[in-house]
Amino acid sequence: MDHVVVVGGGAAGMSASSRVRRLNPNAEITVFEETKMVSHAPCGVPYFIEGLFNDENLFMTYTPEFFISKRKIDVKINRKVYDIDLNSRIVKFADENNKKSIVEYDYLVLTLGSVPKKVPFEGKRIFYAHHPAHAVELRKELWELDKIAIIGGGILGVELAEALSNKGKNVILIHRGKYVLNKMLDEDMGKVIQDRIEKDVNLKTEESLMELRDEGKTVITDKSKYEVDGTIVAIGVTPNISLVKDKVKLGKSGAIWTDEHMRTNLPEVYAAGDSAETANLITNDRTWMPFAPVANKMGYVAGSNIAGKKMVFPGTIGTMITKYKEFYIAKTGVAEFEAKKYGIKVYSSMIKSKTRARYYPDAKDIYVKLIAEENTNKIIGAQIVGGEEVLGRIDMLAAMIMKGFTVEEGFFVEMGYLPAIATVWDPVIVAIRQLMKAD
Amino acid sequence: MDHVVVVGGGAAGMSASSRVRRLNPNAEITVFEETKMVSHAPCGVPYFIEGLFNDENLFMTYTPEFFISKRKIDVKINRKVYDIDLNSRIVKFADENNKKSIVEYDYLVLTLGSVPKKVPFEGKRIFYAHHPAHAVELRKELWELDKIAIIGGGILGVELAEALSNKGKNVILIHRGKYVLNKMLDEDMGKVIQDRIEKDVNLKTEESLMELRDEGKTVITDKSKYEVDGTIVAIGVTPNISLVKDKVKLGKSGAIWTDEHMRTNLPEVYAAGDSAETANLITNDRTWMPFAPVANKMGYVAGSNIAGKKMVFPGTIGTMITKYKEFYIAKTGVAEFEAKKYGIKVYSSMIKSKTRARYYPDAKDIYVKLIAEENTNKIIGAQIVGGEEVLGRIDMLAAMIMKGFTVEEGFFVEMGYLPAIATVWDPVIVAIRQLMKAD
Numbered sequence: 001m002d003h004v005v006v007v008g009g010g011a012a013g014m015s016a017s018s019r020v021r022r023l024n025p026n027a028e029i030t031v032f033e034e035t036k037m038v039s040h041a042p043c044g045v046p047y048f049i050e051g052l053f054n055d056e057n058l059f060m061t062y063t064p065e066f067f068i069s070k071r072k073i074d075v076k077i078n079r080k081v082y083d084i085d086l087n088s089r090i091v092k093f094a095d096e097n098n099k100k101s102i103v104e105y106d107y108l109v110l111t112l113g114s115v116p117k118k119v120p121f122e123g124k125r126i127f128y129a130h131h132p133a134h135a136v137e138l139r140k141e142l143w144e145l146d147k148i149a150i151i152g153g154g155i156l157g158v159e160l161a162e163a164l165s166n167k168g169k170n171v172i173l174i175h176r177g178k179y180v181l182n183k184m185l186d187e188d189m190g191k192v193i194q195d196r197i198e199k200d201v202n203l204k205t206e207e208s209l210m211e212l213r214d215e216g217k218t219v220i221t222d223k224s225k226y227e228v229d230g231t232i233v234a235i236g237v238t239p240n241i242s243l244v245k246d247k248v249k250l251g252k253s254g255a256i257w258t259d260e261h262m263r264t265n266l267p268e269v270y271a272a273g274d275s276a277e278t279a280n281l282i283t284n285d286r287t288w289m290p291f292a293p294v295a296n297k298m299g300y301v302a303g304s305n306i307a308g309k310k311m312v313f314p315g316t317i318g319t320m321i322t323k324y325k326e327f328y329i330a331k332t333g334v335a336e337f338e339a340k341k342y343g344i345k346v347y348s349s350m351i352k353s354k355t356r357a358r359y360y361p362d363a364k365d366i367y368v369k370l371i372a373e374e375n376t377n378k379i380i381g382a383q384i385v386g387g388e389e390v391l392g393r394i395d396m397l398a399a400m401i402m403k404g405f406t407v408e409e410g411f412f413v414e415m416g417y418l419p420a421i422a423t424v425w426d427p428v429i430v431a432i433r434q435l436m437k438a439d
Numbered sequence: 440m441d442h443v444v445v446v447g448g449g450a451a452g453m454s455a456s457s458r459v460r461r462l463n464p465n466a467e468i469t470v471f472e473e474t475k476m477v478s479h480a481p482c483g484v485p486y487f488i489e490g491l492f493n494d495e496n497l498f499m500t501y502t503p504e505f506f507i508s509k510r511k512i513d514v515k516i517n518r519k520v521y522d523i524d525l526n527s528r529i530v531k532f533a534d535e536n537n538k539k540s541i542v543e544y545d546y547l548v549l550t551l552g553s554v555p556k557k558v559p560f561e562g563k564r565i566f567y568a569h570h571p572a573h574a575v576e577l578r579k580e581l582w583e584l585d586k587i588a589i590i591g592g593g594i595l596g597v598e599l600a601e602a603l604s605n606k607g608k609n610v611i612l613i614h615r616g617k618y619v620l621n622k623m624l625d626e627d628m629g630k631v632i633q634d635r636i637e638k639d640v641n642l643k644t645e646e647s648l649m650e651l652r653d654e655g656k657t658v659i660t661d662k663s664k665y666e667v668d669g670t671i672v673a674i675g676v677t678p679n680i681s682l683v684k685d686k687v688k689l690g691k692s693g694a695i696w697t698d699e700h701m702r703t704n705l706p707e708v709y710a711a712g713d714s715a716e717t718a719n720l721i722t723n724d725r726t727w728m729p730f731a732p733v734a735n736k737m738g739y740v741a742g743s744n745i746a747g748k749k750m751v752f753p754g755t756i757g758t759m760i761t762k763y764k765e766f767y768i769a770k771t772g773v774a775e776f777e778a779k780k781y782g783i784k785v786y787s788s789m790i791k792s793k794t795r796a797r798y799y800p801d802a803k804d805i806y807v808k809l810i811a812e813e814n815t816n817k818i819i820g821a822q823i824v825g826g827e828e829v830l831g832r833i834d835m836l837a838a839m840i841m842k843g844f845t846v847e848e849g850f851f852v853e854m855g856y857l858p859a860i861a862t863v864w865d866p867v868i869v870a871i872r873q874l875m876k877a878d
Contacts, residue, residue, distance in 0.1 A: 058798035293856045321855035359497035392831010395854040415834040416760035417732045
């Protein structure tokens, strides 16, 4: 009987182990998880901080007990894997009391997740918001503060700004880039959401952190100095590969290299989730896309292949969605700035529309930007900021992009129309028509 | 200079004429419209009846004056075309005083719309809800009634039931079919919405109207008799082809036959919108799909071709969406019952999920049913009933179906995830996974 050992009990790890179990009732499956939580959801941390829910167990889709009793997966929480011997196929781990043990594997799945990028300053009022297992403690500390600086205006920074602003905190958001979400959106779309954020938050762009002093209560940037009660650092995440960085092949993104079966350079070792690199379907470059749905599918594919059912993970196009107050903010495919970086010649359209028929109450604003490739007329990127039905529309555009829809094919997608939730020319179609004129 | 004459100023007619104008600044374009409204939206009638808006001018996307002054389209409202001579290329019309005139055309566009199916009973309390131009009068009469029977549990019947129930009326909905929306949804999905409707409305299924007596205040069915204050008949619509039914080729659906360029059997005559027939992309049969977005695109294609820019209308897959109270109800592609009718062997999945992460407040229920073809494993149908993000998801599935996504390709569509508006395994993916198990 094969022994499958999974290191990391997050989305990818639990998907991989569940998939193996489903296809092979006899496999021995062990999952090592360093914290007390499995199948946990870091995406929920800002909403916990906001106080939208209070039970930290809700961070878990399923509990360790569920996996143990229902899926016969030997989940070991609070066990830190401190070394792996890939030649002898041995995983070395320690329990909470640092009691050390080893286990042998036939297949190894590395689902090591990601870790927040750190600043070189320490202090009791310097925080990182990452793992749900530490959310209770983090929230307790943040709720006692009034004036809070957030360093970094990426997705997490914006979500924390929303959460803390909703909680009544006085928020300063300090962002190095030219506009918020500048690694996700083009400037024209980024400005839309930036204008909204500035209504609640003291937003500083093109301003870089130089130093945190006084336990995190003094923020010194290249332009100014701020006295606050505490600082959250949200400057991004990196793949958590310290355990294996000299042992398996890493990709150019810095994450673990994988082939289309989610296999590393070693045939019996797979990787998935935030610690794994994959292909970008548009740029054909290698890419790193640390989002839960990608992690789940990578895990699913790794598990399938380990269990003997061949499956290919096609790669990613970079779908992402976040929100700020009444606006959802989504992106799929490449932004114009990314296309430029890769030398892809594009044309684009950006429109503003409403989410409902002109006579139907409570219509919300929606902005759609589409990007098409000059040579092929294929849609290769989309950005949407709007009050409702943003998710499904970005998903539709993701489907189109993955399958190479041309602009005209996009025009003819038979979208639904209901006055209560759409306009008769859907906002996406309006943007497509603009592209057709540009054609 | 070519003279393009358009008969019918609805969605298709105004799209066609606007497209011609855009491509050909010199064309002479005349639109005849029997009512006072152009680019009008029958889809809005139930919401006007509910009282969600009060200005009947909002039914029009643009006014006749807009088309006349901004687009130089000679829109003639309140002009009834009473005959067309296709040999001499002459349209004969009458004004409000029945003063008759003729006009010659080089190209003719037939956008005649649809008309409600009638019952063979008349009376002051028998109503049809169809054209926005009559909505003010209709609403005034309905608002004075308390107990109202609706005959027909299709999309319009359900929308009227919602509107009148929200308006505080006592509604009896009498439907001949086994369950509501039985021409749209399979029974399993139809029952979901039926259970909801029954909470507000006295719903009678498998019950047929036999007679309306007493001006519409007595409803006699094959099972019972109801005393009401009035009756709305909503038993469907038919293509409005009386003007041309002996003059152009009709399709098997009863609507005007068109080729892929929206041309009728006569080279200089085009048809579009509710009076035109097109191809069903899944069944390969001819079909009739009287919905505004299809009408708009048909008109756009007809106008392009008339103006000399070749364009093909690919056909339809039958996307439709409606709502009842907190539930959106959508369908695209074929239902199981339709697949059966066409001898297409399918397998299906149906799941119930939530619209938000388990920890995010105010999650709503969502039901997804997917239908895949046995031989090809392609997704060919989808039905969704849910509280939010139904539209975009059905649009995504429409895109997948139109492009022939297999179940596995659907699985790998990189959908977005945000706890506030999705689950980490999107409900659509959950349904796809069920299909993969059935595979």
